Amino acid sequence: MTSEADTAHVHEHHWEWSWAPLLVVAGTFFLVPIAFAFYFAYENVTLSAIFAGIGTVMLLAGVSMWVNEGLTQTPLLAGVANIGLPIFILSEIFIFLSLFSSYWMMRLSIDSWPPEGTPEIDKILPIIMTFILVGSSVTAHIAEEKLEHSDLSGFNKWWIITIVLGTAFLGCTLWEWDHLIQMDFIPETNAFSSAFYTITGFHASHVLVGIGAFIAVLIPALGGRTNKTFVTCVSVYWHFVDVVWFFVASQIYFW
Amino acid sequence: MSTQTTTAGHAATPAWKEWILTTDHKRIGVLYLIGSMAAFAVAGLMALIIRAEQMELGMQFVESGTEYNGYLYFHGAAMILAFLIPGLTGFAANYFLPLMIGARDVAFPRINAFSVWLFYFAIILALLSFVIPDAPDIMWTGYPPYSITTSANTSFYVFTVHMLGFSSILGAVNFLVTVIYMRAPGMGWNQLNIFVWTTIAAFVLQLIFIPVLAAAVTLLLFDKYLGTHFYDPSAGGDVLLYQNLFWFYSHPAVYVIFLPAVGILFDIIATMSKNRVFNYKAAVYAGIWGIVGISGIVWVHHLYISGMPDWIRLGHMVTTLLISIPVGILTLSLWGTLYKGAISYNTAMMYAASCLYLILLGGLTGIPLAIPSMTLHLSETSYVHAHFHFIMALFSAFALFGGIYYWFPKMTGRFADGPMATLSFWLNFIGVNVTFWPLFIIGKEGMPRRYWDYEMFKDAQVLGYSFEDFHKVATLGALLIALGMILQFINFIWAAKNGKPAPANPWNSKSLEWTHTASPPGPGNFGDIDVEVDENWSPYEYNNK
Amino acid sequence: MKKLLSAMMGLTGTMMLSGQAVAQDIRNPAAEWEELWDIVIFDITIIGVIMAIAAVFFLIRYRANSPDQVGSARKLTTVQSISFALIPAAIFMADDFYLAAKGWTVWNAYRNVPEDAMEVKVTAYQWYFEFEYPDGTLVEADMETPIKIPVGQPVVFRMTSEDVIHSFGLPHYRVKEDIMPGRQTYVWINPIETQNTAILQCAEFCGEAHSQMANLIHAVPQEEYDAWIAEVAAEG
Ligand code: HEA
Ligand code: HEA
Numbered sequence A: 001m002t003s004e005a006d007t008a009h010v011h012e013h014h015w016e017w018s019w020a021p022l023l024v025v026a027g028t029f030f031l032v033p034i035a036f037a038f039y040f041a042y043e044n045v046t047l048s049a050i051f052a053g054i055g056t057v058m059l060l061a062g063v064s065m066w067v068n069e070g071l072t073q074t075p076l077l078a079g080v081a082n083i084g085l086p087i088f089i090l091s092e093i094f095i096f097l098s099l100f101s102s103y104w105m106m107r108l109s110i111d112s113w114p115p116e117g118t119p120e121i122d123k124i125l126p127i128i129m130t131f132i133l134v135g136s137s138v139t140a141h142i143a144e145e146k147l148e149h150s151d152l153s154g155f156n157k158w159w160i161i162t163i164v165l166g167t168a169f170l171g172c173t174l175w176e177w178d179h180l181i182q183m184d185f186i187p188e189t190n191a192f193s194s195a196f197y198t199i200t201g202f203h204a205s206h207v208l209v210g211i212g213a214f215i216a217v218l219i220p221a222l223g224g225r226t227n228k229t230f231v232t233c234v235s236v237y238w239h240f241v242d243v244v245w246f247f248v249a250s251q252i253y254f255w
Numbered sequence B: 001m002s003t004q005t006t007t008a009g010h011a012a013t014p015a016w017k018e019w020i021l022t023t024d025h026k027r028i029g030v031l032y033l034i035g036s037m038a039a040f041a042v043a044g045l046m047a048l049i050i051r052a053e054q055m056e057l058g059m060q061f062v063e064s065g066t067e068y069n070g071y072l073y074f075h076g077a078a079m080i081l082a083f084l085i086p087g088l089t090g091f092a093a094n095y096f097l098p099l100m101i102g103a104r105d106v107a108f109p110r111i112n113a114f115s116v117w118l119f120y121f122a123i124i125l126a127l128l129s130f131v132i133p134d135a136p137d138i139m140w141t142g143y144p145p146y147s148i149t150t151s152a153n154t155s156f157y158v159f160t161v162h163m164l165g166f167s168s169i170l171g172a173v174n175f176l177v178t179v180i181y182m183r184a185p186g187m188g189w190n191q192l193n194i195f196v197w198t199t200i201a202a203f204v205l206q207l208i209f210i211p212v213l214a215a216a217v218t219l220l221l222f223d224k225y226l227g228t229h230f231y232d233p234s235a236g237g238d239v240l241l242y243q244n245l246f247w248f249y250s251h252p253a254v255y256v257i258f259l260p261a262v263g264i265l266f267d268i269i270a271t272m273s274k275n276r277v278f279n280y281k282a283a284v285y286a287g288i289w290g291i292v293g294i295s296g297i298v299w300v301h302h303l304y305i306s307g308m309p310d311w312i313r314l315g316h317m318v319t320t321l322l323i324s325i326p327v328g329i330l331t332l333s334l335w336g337t338l339y340k341g342a343i344s345y346n347t348a349m350m351y352a353a354s355c356l357y358l359i360l361l362g363g364l365t366g367i368p369l370a371i372p373s374m375t376l377h378l379s380e381t382s383y384v385h386a387h388f389h390f391i392m393a394l395f396s397a398f399a400l401f402g403g404i405y406y407w408f409p410k411m412t413g414r415f416a417d418g419p420m421a422t423l424s425f426w427l428n429f430i431g432v433n434v435t436f437w438p439l440f441i442i443g444k445e446g447m448p449r450r451y452w453d454y455e456m457f458k459d460a461q462v463l464g465y466s467f468e469d470f471h472k473v474a475t476l477g478a479l480l481i482a483l484g485m486i487l488q489f490i491n492f493i494w495a496a497k498n499g500k501p502a503p504a505n506p507w508n509s510k511s512l513e514w515t516h517t518a519s520p521p522g523p524g525n526f527g528d529i530d531v532e533v534d535e536n537w538s539p540y541e542y543n544n545k
Numbered sequence C: 001m002k003k004l005l006s007a008m009m010g011l012t013g014t015m016m017l018s019g020q021a022v023a024q025d026i027r028n029p030a031a032e033w034e035e036l037w038d039i040v041i042f043d044i045t046i047i048g049v050i051m052a053i054a055a056v057f058f059l060i061r062y063r064a065n066s067p068d069q070v071g072s073a074r075k076l077t078t079v080q081s082i083s084f085a086l087i088p089a090a091i092f093m094a095d096d097f098y099l100a101a102k103g104w105t106v107w108n109a110y111r112n113v114p115e116d117a118m119e120v121k122v123t124a125y126q127w128y129f130e131f132e133y134p135d136g137t138l139v140e141a142d143m144e145t146p147i148k149i150p151v152g153q154p155v156v157f158r159m160t161s162e163d164v165i166h167s168f169g170l171p172h173y174r175v176k177e178d179i180m181p182g183r184q185t186y187v188w189i190n191p192i193e194t195q196n197t198a199i200l201q202c203a204e205f206c207g208e209a210h211s212q213m214a215n216l217i218h219a220v221p222q223e224e225y226d227a228w229i230a231e232v233a234a235e236g
């Protein structure tokens, strides 16, 4: 196994730099820790909202700059992002495993399950959601195929369908949460509600990030610019989110 | 094919942008170095306050127990998470790993910049502790239920861990891909520097175990602020769950620190004794990867007094003791590298030599702790503090400082050695012994940790002296270290501008970062050379016997 | 190799015994701890001294005579490399098993509570301990008002917490164990002689007054204990 870099006779004579990483980090910093702390620890909703606003703007600016640079600059070594992503996914798997094992620990050491205060949770919806998500994985794959055959408009079409399906999935989660909260099943209720909201919420946050990534690919693609590695990465990530859902559904709803 | 479509703006970039916004691995490395040293200085200052407070019975320096706890929290968390891990896997790995494997940069330079910024913002978040009301006071371990019921702002602890953790995970992705795909043509796995091996081993640990810590602290956040019940036994949760998840990460984390430090040590010692690494393959495959292999199944040794089932405690006693095998094989390789060497002495080598003592003292004092029946008494005493200050705080920090002296000519084109460096080395070395030996002695007699006062021991005598006497000696030692460190920092800053100029390869090393680059290396590292090595090349091949 | 074998035999032996530890002969964990400490310290000191001497010797003996001298160590052959890994590994492992077996025996002394032990219930709060004696008497203590236990009588403390995690640390008896909400843990001690300096201290970080959470435990003759408990009970 040798480096492919030597094929490119690289003699860079200037220092590389970019605003994008700093902006993304700063945006996240204001959007998550600072806004959270003001809301929950210091109970100042106004400041929390202000910081969340600043953070969102910085985050969006950073991401769009990043995408733009990703599309215009050739990396030192092309096509390794789809090696890096699976490595990253490995660590995601361990997060989900830790959450699941916390849930198992609680569940297996309790006398009767579900604990008191748990309403009947509808089992039809998760099945519908499974179909939606699996469908979106398929459409993402079709979009990739289209791109493979240089059919950019076909790609855009299927990519948009995927986004719609992803959003529908997220809508289902939100609807379900709303429904359950009205039945007084909130994170505080009991051990099951803790695990329920944490795990479905953590999964939903991945769906959200996935949709964000889809949009980040879509916007330049509508203008005719795209990058195969980027597309592959996003869809691999999406398949991963899809696979995790099987575990979420089977452990939370059908066990 | 050009790697870079040069945009017009690049031509006249101001220098500050090329530094602050850099995506170059060397400059990112320097940013890591500055950040981690700043964290060390602040956390070191906290250590001095701690020592000042413990010097005498009663309350002298702090105004309340909570204030002391806040300082101790910052000291522990910042030293581990913001000084050593970023110093070793951020600075040293970033700057030197690509050079050592003949790569022009890492695989994902922008993600690399992203990591360093996460690190900086995490430090900012941690430093905010000093200005916000209700600063975290939960110790670096953050055990619930205390961390949930306290009025302090646990969320900053959680987010600091999240940001540093995410930064490390991305670093892991970056460096693993870099080492797999960007080695110079011809460079086989058995030709890597030991430092490269230890770094990727450390990153493998980070990749697998950080998520577990991230989950643990996230659940803490939810329990405290959203009212979930993961750690709340009255509603079906489990108090020990957090400790298990936490140590499942944090034991391997000590090897994330230990391994790169050992790697630096190997490189210094091999270079300074102009000798090949003794039993390279055993060191790599049995030593380094042996540690990685065992590290995930020993965490209960931090829970020996936590009421875990007896059989788990005994099982983990055996696995913990077995760690001495891979570590022992590594130490044999270190010792063997000196054997029949041609050792020349300079500041880097002095640090390396002192590390041999520290690894023995710190590692072997871990053995009594590994035996649960011993730990029932030793746990949560200052004996534990002495153990881990020697192996972690001192061994790894000394290896890092040795590395800085070793690579200083590469980074600045100048030597940092000189009378000032020698003096600060001896102050540090004597200081750490004076500080932490007394903690062993009173720890064995029961001096508890995390105590800002020890009134109940006012009559206790060890060897005819009171606990207070020992604490006084320890404080004196801390002052010596402080003096040594301040001199050291002054020396670094001075030498970077005025030190004796150094040639590109002042130590006559065989390793690529010395043989193929200028000091300091320019953009793209190797200028117009395309690095290539043949199968007989090795970073440690000084003779061909 | 012989050492390795005997260590492993020792280990399996203890493993089999540990389940059915002998309840009749009452052991004294604190004394056994002290013996084990000596053994372990002796063991690691030997290793440390040998390694340290070797290091110092190498560091002095192999100094370079001239700046361009290089080291003269040879490449190891495959057999040599493997032997240099396996033989030390076997020796280290033998030592590990030896220490594990020793540690295990003492562990049994710590964990097997004698049948006739007096049972005291402990509840920990931020920041004090509350004791419930067998007759139901509740005692709260601090550094000025010690609690008492009868000498020559094993005592087992069954512990739980009402708020956060604390720890029941008794350096004099070389033992400690955490006290947690929602769980019960135990510690037993064997006070073989009268003394009035043993300190009970909280050893798990529990907040602001963690370092003030302590009291004395006096081991006193039976009569004195009886008188004391009667007095406390009367005070109610
Ligand atoms: C870099 C960091 C680092 C390293 C490398 C180690 C290495 C080891 N540590 Fe340490 N440890 C810490 C950092 C570290 N530790 C920290 C931070 C804590 C406290 C955390 C907290 O509570 O805040 C801690 C606490 C800690 C505990 C828990 C104590 C308690 O809280 O109750 C234990 C118990 O087993 C332990 C054991 C060991 C062992 C057996 C090793 C082994 O890896 C050591 C192996 C090395 C040798 C043995 C020496 C060299 C080998 C030879 C010469 C071969 C021959 C030797 C033999 C055959 C014995 N450590
Ligand atoms: C990497 C880890 C690391 C390092 C390097 C250190 C370094 C030191 N530590 Fe720390 N320590 C920990 C990790 C570390 N520690 C941890 C994890 C804990 C446990 C926390 C817990 O219980 O939760 C702990 C706890 C701890 C305690 C226990 C407190 C208690 O139980 O109540 C004590 C007490 O003596 C102590 C002392 C010291 C001292 C004197 C140093 C000295 O070596 C420090 C010397 C450094 C300086 C004095 C800085 C000097 C430098 C400058 C001033 C720079 C000037 C700057 C410029 C010119 C830029 N430490």
Ligand code: CUA
Pocket (backbone or CB within 6 Å): C125, C126, C127, C165, C166, C167, C202, C203, C204, C205, C206, C207, C209, C210, C211, C213
């Ligand atoms: Cu109770 Cu510490």
Ligand SMILES: [Cu+2]
Pocket (backbone or CB within 6 Å): B250, B251, B254, B299, B301, B302
């Ligand atoms: Cu450990």
